[in-house]
Amino acid sequence: MKYLHGSDVKLHGRLKSTNCVVDGRFTCKITDYGLPRLYDAQNMYDETAPELLKDEKLRRKGTQKGDVYAFAIIASEIVLRGEPFSNTGYSPKAIISRIRRPPPLLRPSIPTSLCPYQVKSMIKECWDEEPERRLTFSQICDALSKVQKGKKTNIVDNMMKMLEEYSNHLEDIVKARTAELEVEKKKSQELLARMMPVEIAQRLQNGETVLPVCYDETTIYFSDICGFTSISAASTPFEVVDLLNDLYTLFDNIIDEYEVYKVETIGDAYMVSSGVPFKIGDRHAPEICMLAMDILSATGSFIMRHMPEVPMKIRIGLHSGPAVAGVVGLAMPRYCLFGDTINTASRMESNGLPSRIHISWSTRECLLKSDEGFQIQERGTVELKGKGVLTTYWLAGKEGYDSHGIKLDEYMNGNRPPPPKEPIKQKPFIPSKRKAVKKGWA
DSSP, X not given: OXXXXXXTTOOOSSOOGGGEEEOTTSOEEEOSOXXXXXXXXXXXXXXXXXXXXXXXXXXXXXXXXXXXXXXXXXXXXXXXXXXXXXXXXXXXXXXXXXXXXXXXXOOOOOOGGGSOHHHHHHHHHHTOSSGGGSOOHHHHHXXXXXXXXXOOSSHHHHHHHHHHHHHHHHHHHHHHHHHHHHHHHHHHHHHHHHXXXXXXXXXXXXXXXXXXXXXXXXXXXXXXXXXXXXXXXXXXXXXXXXXXXXXXXXXXXXXXXXXXXXXXXXXTEEEEEESSSSOOGGGHHHXXXXXXXXXXXXXXXXXXXXOXXXXXXXXXXXXXXXXXXXXXXXXXXXXXXXXXXXHHHHHHHHTSOTTEEEEOHHHHHHHHHHTSOEEEEEEEEEEETTTEEEEEEEEEEEXXXXXXXXXXXXXXXXXXXXXXXXXXXXXXXXXXXXXXXXXXXX
């Protein structure tokens, strides 16, 4: 009852001894609460406390003080081992009439010999004629604890106390376990959100079918490490993993500042898309190009921990065009991109040069339309597998671009600061711009 009064239910409204049941653990449980509409439809009201007998509106709703009065009557039944008012000698109608219209005040007579004086005093306070003077269930619990002095007289009573404590704390245990479950669920959701777009992940969790979507305006980024095969051959497996982890953690920190999506990494290959799955209008090409310049600048100061004397160089290829995105697989679903744009971007990377950003004719057209001062150099004709001979371009920089002390054009030409005598801790690379903010992009 103490818990019930502190919950959203607020009160019982029809508390009586027949609503008190004992379960298999010998724990008293309260039933038939939280049903005011059902009782109202059947004209079943609380007719226990004097104030409820006098006021029909209160009788319909019930009160917490009325529950306390009902508890006192139940306590008297336990002490007297009989029905309510069984020792008064009055009929039920006479009892109700005298309770409704005192004086004299009618209550069950409890001999002191049948219970401790403190218990009798508590019962009297609970059935006081004035509701405001009655105890609360918190005060009743404190009073009973003082009577028992925290001790039990026999093994059965001790067992009952342990079962009662277990029952009282069971809900706290459930809440704690539920909170732990929510934390673990949140971790799983965050991990899934890193593997694919949040909206896609939510649909999969809800058991919905994710249909493929066609995106007309996208730019795809591909990069890989030059000489990675030779580096791997001269390194232990742990050193290779540490190298990729250091480098791609650096890349991941940079892409967080842009409106792009990291599709996946395969070995030393790094793939990023812009315009997929977030549509940003004609900003997709400038966004990827700024990202590519920041990554290239960051790579210029990157030092391999186990090979500080070996320069780190990457090739970057960009291409713009339509692409299809969808989820593939059931056991290990992956968010994948398909289309000729992805193949061409991969060809642009493989046919590029170290420390260069190789862009296609379509990406160049998108940059010229943006009119943001990107510096583009014509490379000449290049034969791409499946495409034939095409004219491609180098992205050489951008007007006002700040690469934080790293001269991008010199790095592209192969210049690099001399390596340190001892491996040093990587300095965090600060991207050249703040994270892109959606401003009504389609």
